[in-house]
Amino acid sequence: MRASVLDAPGRPLRTATLPDPVPGPDDVLLHVRACGICRTDLHLRDGELDPGHLPLVLGHQLVGEVLVADASGTHARGARVGVPWLGWTCGTCRYCRSGRENLCERARFTGKDRDGGYAELAVADARFCLPLPPEADYPDVQVAPLLCGGLIGYRALRMAGDAERLGLYGFGSAAHMICQVAVHEGRRVFAFTRAGDAGGQAFSRELGAVWAGGSEEAPPEPLDAALIFAPAGALVPIALRALAPGGTVVCAGIHMSDIPSFPYEDLWRERSIRSVANLTRADGAAFLALAPRVPVRTTVTTYELAQAEHALSDLRAGAFEGAAVLLP
Ligand SMILES: [Zn+2]
């Protein structure tokens, strides 16, 4: 099969021909029809996160058609499924036993510990493949970004409780979907982009944000919660200062630069800071059921498999609005 391969962190992705993957008894073999590109892929490419093995096939927002079913027949041949970041959990640790498989001590992640979707074929544990909404509502390219930006963004939104005034810091793939969900839920969205990013600010207003500005700007009124999708720790004290008493800052990314110190006064009055890690299969089911009801519309730029390195460069540079999807 053709694949885009990471040989070592810091090195450009390379298009290569690899042996076809062989599914185990719990796995399905998939023909990859589309694979979303995530900032986590960029962190692995740039060496900010450690890959589980090398060479590695990145990609954890995989839309695939089942070519070979698993032994239990969880997903039939021909079915369209989604493969998210959570690729395998142990089922026995204290987190798995308490509904928190996202924190499993032995979890294996797609496109990090297991080869992912930047390839023509992939194998995935059938128990962790998600049924997708009907293809008529969500073609392959449109549904792929839901599988990480959408559903981990949704987990982050739930950590914001019933916050009515919601700040979104970093208006990329996740925020452009979660903005639509938040507006659907009756919240008011305040969008924060890189300073001077007039295009990104206009894009957020089109999706329902009531205000948009640069990330260093103070919003016109205090926020009840702020979700930080950008990997910049400097945004944490800035977002904290934008909060009303009792408000929460939710850090939604897997990697962030160091957080500068800040006066305790900024945290006082029951403000809080927390992170969100990974997803559970229940998060996936909940978000994929909700998305067609909003409905969440994804804005997507597509790239061919051989352009994977170029796509990651564009993501690093903020060269597109919304999400990017690879077509293997
Ligand atoms: Zn576990």
Ligand SMILES: [Zn+2]
């Ligand atoms: Zn991701």
